[in-house]
Structure formats: structure tokens, C-alpha cells
Amino acid sequence: MNNQLRKLLTLASVSTFCLLGMTTAQAADSDLTVRIAWYMPPHTATADQGQAFADAITKLSQGKIKVETYPSGSLLKESNIAQGLSNNTVNAAIFGMHWWSKYEPALEWDTVPFLADDAGQLLKTLHGGLGKDVNALLNKHNVEVIGWGFYGYAESYVNSKHTIKTPADLKGLKMRSEGKLSAKFLAAQGATPVAVDSSEVYTSLQSGSLDGAVSGLSSIISRKWYEVGHYITAIHYVPLVYPIQVNAKWWDGLTQAQRDIISKAAVSTESQAVADIEKEFNGDIALAKKNGNEIYRPTEVELQHWKDTAGAQARKDYIAEVGAPGQKILADVDAALKH
Template sequence: MKKWMKAIALLMVLIFVLAACNSEKAETTEADASEGGYEETTIRLAYNLPADHHISKGIEQFAKDVTEKSGGAVKVQVYPAGQLLSDKDMNQSILSGGVEMGLNSSTLWSSTVPAMGIFDVPYIFENYDKAGEFINGEFGDKLSAAMEEKGAKVLMYADYGYTQFANNKRPLKSPSDFKGLKIRSIGDIPSELIKAYGASPVFMGGGEVYMALQRNTVDGATSGTTAMVQRKYDEVVKYLTINNYAYLEFILAVNKDFWDGLPEKTQTLLTETAQESENWIRAQAKAEDEKTAKQLEEKGMEVYIVPEEDLPEWKEAGMPAWDAFTKNSGELGKELLELVDEQ
């Protein structure tokens, strides 16, 4: 009996010691979390670009880096290529909290913040470096503030690159060559430009364009050459005109209420990692534009590069698009154009 009593007593001592150790470990873990850890959270991130687009690669790396840097506490679940939301449904879902984070074009955001249409104003950014300077300065700050007022926190401006025109009917060597064509558009300002050139704009999402071109529902489309390669435009379109008329951005935005509810440390992690990805994407834009334009030519498309001395004619013919932007974008639009004019 004494042996059993001693064994029980020893067992109780061991249980007490283990409980004390576990309590100490829990306190240490809590202290570590408060000092340097991350609160567990899951963020759904949706986008529609093809998986091999340079922006898609940057977004995928962003999600991976956030998860790794947080030790797996902040999980970014990516839904690429329209798996979760179409580009037409994306913005409303972000604003309503249907998804925490999403990537969509500045063109489509212009229906929520009209001044975001500045990226579609033709011939406003003369080169890649100039576009980056504006986005990283007061110009970008004003747009981000306007987005927050609507309920979306801008986390990243992802450079898509320049947009061009492709069509099946004839080479577009001057604005007058657009007359009578049906051109797929991606928003209000591009539509105004297409109309100014004498063509009819037809709005549709990126995933619908290939079939529309194949079935002659439209005669042509406006897009970046990177997306043209990935969406196999060369199979259904003959002519490509490179005039660098607009420098398109894709916006990585977060639902503002969700953002405000995140711990400051998590916000800092997301902001800093997004900046790293933004810089990487910007560095890829020019190289991707040049590479994919060459690929389209090699695949059989007839490529016409508008000579620099002819661009004033294209810009003058496109002034109705400038007027439409000024009319619809209010005071903020005027401020942005003034910032551009000052440079």
C-alpha cells in the first residue's frame, strides 16, 4: 500500500511540474506573439489575368512572401484567372467585403473613382519611367486617397504596360483607318478614343475577346501585347498597331473595413511586401512589352509601329477622350492633369 501511495504522490508531483511548464510555455508564446508574432488571418485575393502574365507572377510572389514572412500566420489564398470573380464583378465584391483583396484594372475602377480614368487618357505618359514617377508621388497619393473614400485601400499599382490596337480588317496607320470598325473596349475613356477615331466601341471582359474576334463579333480590340500573346490573339487577328496610347495600371485593393481591422504589424507586412512586388512588376513592364510585340510578329501578325513624328496627329484626333475625362472626373481629374502639365 505504501508503495502505491508513493507512486501516486510522485505522479501528482509530475503532473504539477508539467502543468507549470505548460503554463510558462503559454505565457512565453503569448509574449512572443505580442512582441513579434502575427495574428492569424486568411486573406482571399482574386484576379483575372492569365497565370503567366508578369503582373500575375508578381501577385503570386507577393502572396507567397506574405505567408512566409508571417510564419504562416497571415495566409493569402490566391484565386487566379477569374476562378473566383470576373473582372466586371471584382470591384463591387471588394467594396462590399465579398472578397478581402482583389486585383483589377484602373479602367474598371474609373466607374467608382472617375479620376482613375487618368491612365486611359491617350498619350499622357510618354515613357515607362515618367509613369512610375507620377505613381510614386503626389499624383498616386491623390488617387489612393480617393479610393479610400469609396471603401478600398490601394495596396499596389501594378504596371500593365502600354496598350495597343489589333484588328482583322486593315493596317491602322492613321486615325482615319479606324472608320467603320467595331473595336473591343475596356472602359469609358478608351471608348471615347475609339469613337473619336471613327470606330464603334464594344465593351467586354478580357476572357470574352478571343471568341468575339474568332466569330467576327468585333473587328479588333485594344489590349497590351503581353495579354495578346497569352490570350493567343495571333490565332484570330492579323494586324497590330503599336502607338502606346495609354499606360494601364492594375490596382491591388483591399476592402477598407477589413484593412482597418488588421493589426498594425500585419498592415506593415502587407504594405512593405506590396511595395517590393510593385517595384519588381514595374521593372518587367517594358521588357514584356518589347518581347511580346516581337513574339506576335514572329507568330504572323503584321506589326505597324507609329512613327514618333506622327503621334501628334493621333493625339489631336483623340482629344475628345481628354474632354470626356475632364468632364467626368471633377476637380480631382483637373488636379491630376495639372500635375502632369507641370512636369
């Protein structure tokens, strides 16, 4: 075989290998399906962000990456979604970071009231040291944050007994709590905290086994708790953080191009998520008023009392419970927002 023929055969082999490699890579891209779950009901900021994320993946990948969505708790509920993401029942999910607190107590940090005045402030902080520290804790549980979102402002109060103007008005009420810090605060005010899944609050209020519930105004309205609780106290507490999270092992198995597309899709939804919770808060107040509910917004003096009581107590309880990791997270927030 002469040298010229050898060169031709070598070139042909290389070309064939490259074509096969391209075909394999293209097939891998087209074979990828991303399973995304969230438990919030339709017409909430989280549900809208979940769908926007799914649509952005499809658009940015030109349909090569397929997306399956499992909304409204249709596959995983708020009580088991963290475990479902960790074991890759779904590849990605949007849900409250505080649901990780039973595995990583410091991740209840965003339920400490009045940490930030608005979600825009908090989003900037999450793209800095705070986000890195949060992600480091989640990485221990096979989870990675690729984008940030917000459920809305928490915590507001709904009940069937009377107007709640200050923390003292909680005394004697059986209230559904939202996390350990919320339960401690309620108990300190003379209320009886009760742990109830959000899907069971409506019937519990209806039957009288609960007098009221603590949650974001978003849940009070979207889950129709206002139908069985006449009195609503709407407070701009703190925007609960609902990150766009992925299973880390699955994520590491993707190509860089796939990760780039999915990351870009996640980040592209963040600004709208901030705008949506502001719009949702005001829209929820209007809807409840239209329904005939009494909506109470604390005065500046009363709001300061909430901050001095709920905010200060929650910070103290949080640090006492979680120690150094919690101190680091609060330091990140305070430094970024110059508290």
C-alpha cells in the same frame, strides 16, 4: 498575508497575463489568412506580381500569415472584382483602376493616352500627390492602395481587316472598346465601339461580330486574340495602373505588425513590375511576329498624330465628364512629370 507574499502573487499574475497575451497575439498572427485575387491570365506582368506579392507575404511573415490566391478570374472577373474587394469577398486584389470609374468617374484617368512615357516615371508620381488623391477617391469605397503595379502599355489595336497606321484607319471597323474614353475616341474616328468583356473577345473576333479590339498588347497576346486578328498596331500609349488594393475595413482590423509585413510585401514587387511590362511589351511583339502577324509600329510623325488626336481628345472628354476631381489628378501628373 505578508507584503512579500503579496508581491510574489502579483508578479505571478502579471507574468501569467503577459504570457497569455503573447499567446493570444501569436495565435492571431498565425490565424490570419489573406485572400488575394486578380483576373489577368498567367505569364502576364499582373499575374506575376500577384504571385510575387503572395510569396513575399509568406516569406516576410515566416509563414505565420497564410495566403490564398485566386488567379485568372477564378473567383472574381474584371466586371465584378471592384465590388468583390469592396465587400471583402477577397481581402486584396490587383486590377485595373479604371474598373472603378463606374463608381468614381475620375479614376479612369490612366486611360488618357500619353500621360507618361514609361511606368518608371508614373510610379514616382504615384508615390506623391497623385497617389494620395487616387487613394482618397478609393477610400470612399472601402478600399486602400498599399502598392502600385502596371498592366502594361495601352492601348494597342488588333483587327482582321487591315493595317491601322493612324486614327483615320479605324473608320468603319467594329472595335471592342476599353472604357468610356476609348469608346468616345473610336466613335470620333468613325469606328463602331462595342463593349465586350475580355473573356468574350476571342470568339467575337472569330465569329466576325467584331472586326477588332482595343487593349494592351499584353491582353492581345496572352488571351490569344492575335490568332483571330492578323493586324496588330503596337503603341507605347500609357501604362495602365493596376494597384495592389485591400479592403479598408479588413485592413484597419489588422495589427500594425501585420499591416507592416503586408505593405512591405506589396512595395517589394513594384520595381520588378515596371521591368516586367517593358520586357513583356518587347516579348509580345516578337511572339506575334513569329506567329506571322503583321506588327505595325507608328513612325514618329504618325505617333505625334496619335498624340494630337487620341491624347488631346481624351483629355478634353475626361475633364468634361468628371470635372474638378479629374482636373486635380491631371494637374498632379503634369506637375510631377513637368508636362
